[in-house]
Amino acid sequence: MRDIPGAWHRTVSGAGLVGADGAIRPTIFAEMSALAAETGAINLGQGFPDEDGPRAVLEAAREAIANGVNQYPPGRGMPDLLAAIAEHQERFYGLRLDPARHVLVTAGATEALAASLLALTGSPDDEVVVFEPFYDSYAAVVALAGARLVTVPLRWPRFQPDLDELRRAVSDRTRVIVVNDPHNPTGAILTDEVRTEIVRLAERHGAIIVTDEVYEHLVFESPHVPIATLPGAWERTLTISSAGKTFSTTGWKIGWVSGPEDLVSAVLAVKQFLTYVNGSPFQPAIAVGLRLGDEFFRQISETLRRKRDLLGDGLRAAGFAVSVPAGSYFTVADAGGLGATDASAFCRELPARAGVVAIPLTAFTTPERRAEYAPLVRFAACKRVEVLSEAASRLAAAR
Numbered sequence: 001m002r003d004i005p006g007a008w009h010r011t012v013s014g015a016g017l018v019g020a021d022g023a024i025r026p027t028i029f030a031e032m033s034a035l036a037a038e039t040g041a042i043n044l045g046q047g048f049p050d051e052d053g054p055r056a057v058l059e060a061a062r063e064a065i066a067n068g069v070n071q072y073p074p075g076r077g078m079p080d081l082l083a084a085i086a087e088h089q090e091r092f093y094g095l096r097l098d099p100a101r102h103v104l105v106t107a108g109a110t111e112a113l114a115a116s117l118l119a120l121t122g123s124p125d126d127e128v129v130v131f132e133p134f135y136d137s138y139a140a141v142v143a144l145a146g147a148r149l150v151t152v153p154l155r156w157p158r159f160q161p162d163l164d165e166l167r168r169a170v171s172d173r174t175r176v177i178v179v180n181d182p183h184n185p186t187g188a189i190l191t192d193e194v195r196t197e198i199v200r201l202a203e204r205h206g207a208i209i210v211t212d213e214v215y216e217h218l219v220f221e222s223p224h225v226p227i228a229t230l231p232g233a234w235e236r237t238l239t240i241s242s243a244g245k246t247f248s249t250t251g252w253k254i255g256w257v258s259g260p261e262d263l264v265s266a267v268l269a270v271k272q273f274l275t276y277v278n279g280s281p282f283q284p285a286i287a288v289g290l291r292l293g294d295e296f297f298r299q300i301s302e303t304l305r306r307k308r309d310l311l312g313d314g315l316r317a318a319g320f321a322v323s324v325p326a327g328s329y330f331t332v333a334d335a336g337g338l339g340a341t342d343a344s345a346f347c348r349e350l351p352a353r354a355g356v357v358a359i360p361l362t363a364f365t366t367p368e369r370r371a372e373y374a375p376l377v378r379f380a381a382c383k384r385v386e387v388l389s390e391a392a393s394r395l396a397a398a399r
Contacts (some may be wrong), residue, residue: 077283106257129151181213240255
């Protein structure tokens, strides 16, 4: 890879996409989805729903297209969507935002995260603290920014950080603490004690908190609590979310970031040179979605909770130990009881063995910690009930 420019080299290396021979390999998600298509296996690996979102949202997008909303939107986003995001934050969390100053629409949460980290870091001395295992784009963007990734492990089965390890990870070199809550891939929700300590450490060391809250409405036990609502947090927090998970529109790529004006403006300065703008007809449609009644938001949580339980019961019947998720699409299971010592190899064999695709948790870890997560596998519950039932039957039959 000597001829590849440095930033690209850092990015693919940081994402674990470079093999021992220097060749660039596909992500585990692309590989496993291709394997599902090739074998006819049920794909419980990649986290996308197999059902459409609410009709009102879909119809609003069709109407926008028919009415000519097909050209560049304003750089910050369409005013109605900016207003709907601000209304949502006040309605659910009591956060009062100025739509014109505190909100920015992005090409999904992934772009919001990338633009935030690129805006806030840039020196090899800058450190970004993340909880491990982590959504794979975090390491890639930190590498692209030229910063250093520092991880705090979340361990089976509760996947909560040890506070002493968190304190050792955060220092005066820390520019950003990334908080993914509810958490992908584990489905964990951080405790109040952990959230409070994150804010205290950020204040002490002058760090910015960047939160990834895309599963905010897919929680099962108690309402979501954004870190930005904690005392002392708003001034140093960028809150990121998106429409994809809440409204089953992952392909639309409508996300947003909210927070203090100076931080949001810094993100905008980067975002305008990434995608510039995106998704004109989808923006008014998501504004409709964010204004749906409380029953919609209760229903999507309850529906996914039932799917979580169905998947968990099936995994236990098939011989897995299960960590019960408190939120998100995902359930992590320990395949050690089935003789697995390497989840990566286990997941590559599973389509032929059981007709089901899953993702090894090691796909979300640094090489140094892969041994800690070696037998753990992530399954996605965001599929139709009949699909989950069939997957459970296949797994049990293959035991």
